[in-house]
Amino acid sequence: MNSIFIKKYWFLWNSFAVSLIIMMIATSFTLNNVPGAANGTLKIRFINTANGKPVVLRDSVYSNVFGEQYQINKLKYYISNVSITNSNGKTNFSEDCHLIDAANEENIIEIPLQAGKYDKLKFLLGVDSIRNCSGAQTGALDPMNGMFWTWNSGYIMFKLEGNSTASTADLQRIEHHIGGYKGSDNVATVIQLDFNTAKNLEIKAGATTELVIETNLDNYWHGNAAIKIAELPMCMITGEPALKVAKNFTRLFSVKEIHQAP
Amino acid sequence: MKIRITIFVLITAVIFIALTGASNDDGYGIFNPKPIELKIPVGWPKPTANIFANNKLTEEGFRLGKKLFYDGKLSKDGEVSCASCHQQFAAFATFDHDLSHGVNNTLSTRNAPALYNLAWKSNLHWDGGINHIEVQPLSPLTAPNEMGETLENVINKLKKDTSYKRMFKAAFGDAEINSQRMLKALAQFTGTLISANSKYDKVKRGEAVFTPFEEKGYMVFKSKCASCHQEPLFSDFSFRNNGLPLNRFNDIGRQKITRKSSDSLKFLVPSLRNAQLTFPYMHDGRIYSIPQVIEHYRSGISTEQPTLDSSLKNRIQLTNLEKNQLVYFIYTLTDSSFTKDTRYTPDGINSVFNPGFDKH
Numbered sequence: 001m002n003s004i005f006i007k008k009y010w011f012l013w014n015s016f017a018v019s020l021i022i023m024m025i026a027t028s029f030t031l032n033n034v035p036g037a038a039n040g041t042l043k044i045r046f047i048n049t050a051n052g053k054p055v056v057l058r059d060s061v062y063s064n065v066f067g068e069q070y071q072i073n074k075l076k077y078y079i080s081n082v083s084i085t086n087s088n089g090k091t092n093f094s095e096d097c098h099l100i101d102a103a104n105e106e107n108i109i110e111i112p113l114q115a116g117k118y119d120k121l122k123f124l125l126g127v128d129s130i131r132n133c134s135g136a137q138t139g140a141l142d143p144m145n146g147m148f149w150t151w152n153s154g155y156i157m158f159k160l161e162g163n164s165t166a167s168t169a170d171l172q173r174i175e176h177h178i179g180g181y182k183g184s185d186n187v188a189t190v191i192q193l194d195f196n197t198a199k200n201l202e203i204k205a206g207a208t209t210e211l212v213i214e215t216n217l218d219n220y221w222h223g224n225a226a227i228k229i230a231e232l233p234m235c236m237i238t239g240e241p242a243l244k245v246a247k248n249f250t251r252l253f254s255v256k257e258i259h260q261a262p
Numbered sequence: 263m264k265i266r267i268t269i270f271v272l273i274t275a276v277i278f279i280a281l282t283g284a285s286n287d288d289g290y291g292i293f294n295p296k297p298i299e300l301k302i303p304v305g306w307p308k309p310t311a312n313i314f315a316n317n318k319l320t321e322e323g324f325r326l327g328k329k330l331f332y333d334g335k336l337s338k339d340g341e342v343s344c345a346s347c348h349q350q351f352a353a354f355a356t357f358d359h360d361l362s363h364g365v366n367n368t369l370s371t372r373n374a375p376a377l378y379n380l381a382w383k384s385n386l387h388w389d390g391g392i393n394h395i396e397v398q399p400l401s402p403l404t405a406p407n408e409m410g411e412t413l414e415n416v417i418n419k420l421k422k423d424t425s426y427k428r429m430f431k432a433a434f435g436d437a438e439i440n441s442q443r444m445l446k447a448l449a450q451f452t453g454t455l456i457s458a459n460s461k462y463d464k465v466k467r468g469e470a471v472f473t474p475f476e477e478k479g480y481m482v483f484k485s486k487c488a489s490c491h492q493e494p495l496f497s498d499f500s501f502r503n504n505g506l507p508l509n510r511f512n513d514i515g516r517q518k519i520t521r522k523s524s525d526s527l528k529f530l531v532p533s534l535r536n537a538q539l540t541f542p543y544m545h546d547g548r549i550y551s552i553p554q555v556i557e558h559y560r561s562g563i564s565t566e567q568p569t570l571d572s573s574l575k576n577r578i579q580l581t582n583l584e585k586n587q588l589v590y591f592i593y594t595l596t597d598s599s600f601t602k603d604t605r606y607t608p609d610g611i612n613s614v615f616n617p618g619f620d621k622h
Contacts, residue, residue, distance in 0.1 A: 142442065144441050150404050
């Protein structure tokens with residue numbers, strides 16, 4: 001009886017199984033398009049600091065190299081096009097865009113990576129030109145995040161708002177909305193960080209390695225260009241003052257710690 | 263064998279539906295979008311920018327865009343919709359207003375441009391500050407003297423409305439409401455407003471003939487106006503200073519966007535289609551009638567402005583007769599099949615008030 005049943009419906013079972021396999025393969029293709037076998041995770045944590053302390057919004061008073069005191073009310077910036085290179089020179093690239101916001105409890109970017117040693121990290125501080133002119137975006141680039149200019153299309157790449165006794169603007173405010181993507185107005189800046197070879201960053205299969213990047217606002221005000229609050233309390237358009245501020249972008253970031261996967 | 267193949271196909275289909283169709287069953291209706299096409303009128307160039315490259319045009323997306331366009335919810339006080347300042351009977355400009363009304367009895371500082379044939383326009387606004395049709399609504403939505411609302415509030419209001427959930431589902435596959443979907447839907451509506459059926463178009467298609475007076479006007483137009491107001495869209499979409507003095511808002515136009523002094527007082531060349539319905543004219547609505555506009559080009563241009571368009575250095579020489587002929591030609595650009603098209607009116611309204619000015 002049993003064998004007859006199996007025999008009789010053999011084809012039916014067979015086609016059911018074949019269909020299921022086809023479906024599973026199709027599903028797995030859509031769910032997992034990361035090539036390579038042994039994957040681990042790189043967790044990049046951004047920590048914003050000023051005067052050696054973590055940035056706390058609407059709270060601490062910091063001072064810049066010119067002795068100007070300031071408080072921070074908003075600090076947001078885009079990190080995109082993260083690429084990380086392993087010791088064989090092979091690069092993993094992700095064009096995802098992330099909004100780092102000091103109002104978040106933590107700011108973490110997770111990247112699945114093949115196991116191995118990595119020694120270079122590159123990312124764009126800002127949003128590349130294509131995404132500035134491709135219409136309505138979502139996720140980190142949703143205009144709801146307050147990082148899109150409505151009167152002159154384009155993303156604010158870096159936003160710092162606060163107050164300072166040095167500011168000559170209304171209510172002693174600081175409003176730095178640094179943006180611009182067209183040609184010579186482009187402020188999006190490629191940041192490259194090399195890991196100290198002694199503590200090479202290693203990704204292990206099934207484990208998470210954490211990389212802590214410090215964004216040090218002390219370097220926002222000086223280095224490649226002197227940005228005095230008294231002289232530039234407000235910067236909300238593209239062009240010259242924004243470009244000057246952006247000159248210091250390359251000095252904002254450094255590798256603070258690497259927590260190697262066990 | 264044939265039966266076996268049929269059974270195989272059926273089982274595959276059943277499993278596929280079971281795996282993928284679950285999202286259809288969420289209480290907000292089904293997702294079965296009907297694609298529509300942007301119809302390019304015969305003899306027109308291809309649109310300069312493919313504004314629908316990442317925004318698949320569907321009947322459902324268009325209908326959602328239309329509902330949003332006519333909905334006061336998008337503004338702070340619930341009263342001002344896109345359609346408040348873009349009225350169909352005025353070819354989607356503001357009828358008889360130099361400036362438009364915003365929330366709290368505010369006034370805008372620029373004349374609301376007519377909306378049609380936007381797929382051929384790569385920069386929007388009088389100063390060209392907007393680089394894509396999808397992001398244009400962000401400006402009027404959030405401007406305190408227009409709709410005065412935050413994007414966040416708009417999305418929250420839409421989320422509380424079940425009819426929107428159904429329409430977002432129908433257009434995008436699930437009931438999620440976000441700013442990107444709202445903006446894409448609005449672009450599906452505004453980007454497919456096509457006006458190409460005026461008497462002029464019918465003459466071009468051999469379906470009508472100009473009167474001798476209109477014909478003379480067309481000749482005048484071709485020799486004196488067409489270099490900027492290029493056929494068939496009646497604009498070359500460049501930015502030019504047409505010799506208007508700086509206004510009380512110190513509106514420097516294109517210079518605000520490019521920061522170049524050479525762009526001072528330059529504004530986007532508007533299309534002349536439906537000009538009969540879009541009065542008053544210019545970026546701030548300072549000129550009330552078409553004859554007065556022509557008079558500006560004949561005698562009013564401030565020729566001492568350094569950025570004045572080179573083609574206007576000697577103003578435009580026209581006789582009184584030519585001026586009148588030109589006015590009559592411009593009247594042939596009125597397209598009442600556009601201003602009466604019920605596809606563009608709110609759902610449930612089957613006719614639209616229309617002064618019916620066409621020369622047919």
